[in-house]
Structures are given as structure tokens and as C-alpha cells.
Amino acid sequence: MLIVAETAPVYSHPGDAGADLSAAESVDLSPGQRATVGTGVSIALPDGYAAFVVPRSGLAAKHGITIVNSPGTVDAGYRGEIRVTLLNTDASVPYSVAVGDRIAQLVIMPVTRARFVPVETLPGSHRGEGGFGSTGYRDNKQGDGA
Secondary structure, eight states: EEEEEESOOOOOOTSSSSSEEEOOSOOETTTOOEEEEOOOOOOOOOOOEEEEEEEEEHHHHHEEEEETTSSSEEOOOSSSSSSEEEOOOSSOOOOOTHHHHOOOOOOOOOOOOOOOOOOOOOOOOOOTTTOTTTTTOOOGSOOOOO
């Protein structure tokens, strides 16, 4: 993969799906505040691929730091810097990001482009129009009736 970066994304462990993206600038996030942080990374993805910027689980669990538009999508034709919009979800504790801190992960995947075919009605399915919450929130064996 072609890349322009002072610090390239790194896979922390063999078999990891996401490569860590590091902050190229520092920022202080007050409780509830969001900020877009540069990574200094630009990539050239081949056609048929996209990169997805996702949160780091440790930052989310320990500090309440997440990504506003997760996953952020990097299209194959984009050549600009990958920037990450972080959000401090903690209600009372600020969080400081320093240059070099690992702030997100980059997952690169093949993608399929759909051909949309307009029709008057869609074929039926087992689920039908059931949406949010339509399958319940517990195993039905536990008797909630969902």
C-alpha cells in the first residue's frame, strides 16, 4: 500500500485487523468536547478497497474516548490526510492527546459496489420491516417474550 507518513500505522500483534493510527498533533478534550486530530498519514488504496477508522477499545473503556463518525470511511480515491474526530464522553474528566499517542485503528477491507435496481416493491423476508429492537434484547429462552 502506498503511504505518505512520518509515522506509519503499525499492527500491534500478529493477526490484528486494525493498525494503530497515532496523533500528529496534541489536543485537550474537555468533558463532552470533540476535536478533529491529524494523523499525518495519507494513503493510496487500490480500487475495490476502503479503509475504516475505528476507536481503540482501551481508550474507550478507560477514558471514554471514542470516534464521532465511527467507522470513518476512507475511500480509494481520497489522497488527503486521515483525520480522526475524537469525542470525550466522560462527564467530568478532561483528556489530553499528545503527539504520538495511538488514537484510532485503521482497518482495510475489500468492498463491493452495488448496482441499485429500482422496483415498485421488495420481495418478502422472514424479518420483514422489523427494525430497531425487533429481535428483543435477551435470549428468548429466558422468557422475555421478545
